[in-house]
Amino acid sequence: MKKKSKISDAVIRRLPIYHRFLNDVINKGIVRISSSELGDLTGFTASQIRQDLHNFGGFGQQGYGYNAVELRDKLSEILGLNYTYDSVVIGAGHLGSAIARYKGFRQSGFIIKALFDVDKNIVGNKVDDVPILDMADIVSYINENNISVVVITTPKAAVDDVLNKILQCKIKGIWNFAPVDIVLTDKSILIENVKLNDSLLKLSYYLKEKEEEDK
């Protein structure tokens, strides 16, 4: 086992942003970019960007800046975009269907093989090319198809059942949209809780602040 690099979450959160803006400038045909130009685009300071990249080794050149494509490719590698993960979505409602159809997730290396639902009326249907399967079969499906990532889009009340099932399998990660924080004792499974509701309450807080300022 390699020793932990331990780069702070604050840094990791900025990497996808750098990556995204680099893609934008590359599409515009820009070849060379300095840390301060990237800072103007992303809203971070040039110093912070250099500091962040420094964590992974320097990718630039004094007096020149960064080659946009080279830096983008390095970030792709750091973000693990060279890996792919066969995935399933649990919950074939609107949210699950939206995720199954969104092409951006495949571009990030997550390949959605199936949706699962308890509703027998929709089991057997497809969302684009992705079949909706019966939740009763999920354990064997995950095991037989080497699924490593599970996306949860069920209501809150279903989450315990879902976890009971998928924790019988050898999965690597969970991307959770249900409005509960999933915390597992098994720390080898990585969890990203999306927390849409908390995001909305944050907006609510700032809206309220503004209402009261304007009074």
Added chain:
Amino acid sequence: MKKKSKISDAVIRRLPIYHRFLNDVINKGIVRISSSELGDLTGFTASQIRQDLHNFGGFGQQGYGYNAVELRDKLSEILGLNYTYDSVVIGAGHLGSAIARYKGFRQSGFIIKALFDVDKNIVGNKVDDVPILDMADIVSYINENNISVVVITTPKAAVDDVLNKILQCKIKGIWNFAPVDIVLTDKSILIENVKLNDSLLKLSYYLKEKEEEDK
């Protein structure tokens, strides 16, 4: 205008979490909770929780802790849950429909009055009770119905058009799901960018780290 309280974003992000866990314990019939108990539930330290609440004035009592309902209600007020905002969702695809149907958003004070779409085939339909209207009519609709919050669920390519239209109106906030950061020069409009893709790339990063550790 009241003077800016300027409480850090790190604090604001934790408030919805406290609020959510307090609701959970209240539902279990718990009356009294200490900062360390709330810390165990949420994963934050007792000290941090007390510090956070201290920003808004203390709501506890020495030797006792906090009354769960009282603290929850204070947090509701701080988060602005006593306000309501008439809202529209732009983009009536799966994601927009999922949001229109999710009851949690109404509970947070955001009332979805209509969806808008450019696709004439679905204009006139309803999602539950919410009508899908023609994107061509959005400016007059927002003005006439005092809509203050707009949720954007369109593809990236449509965002510029959407902004051109809604910035003609007097809106207060934008909840953005499109995979672009919306940054406006008009700082009086509050924006919450959800960045699902960045969240997924973060998961990708940690999955990759693990792959390489396990080697």
Added chain:
DNA sequence: TAGATTGTTAATCGATTAACAATC
């Protein structure tokens, strides 16, 4: 009263920014 736990100040830790020598 004794025990518990807050509110709040002080200490620590970590993240961001500034500065500048290295060098393209």
Added chain:
DNA sequence: TAGATTGTTAATCGATTAACAATC
């Protein structure tokens, strides 16, 4: 070479944690 901009160290700033007097 002169100018530009990185990589990297040092300084600053802010957020988290620790400590404890206040007090229920």
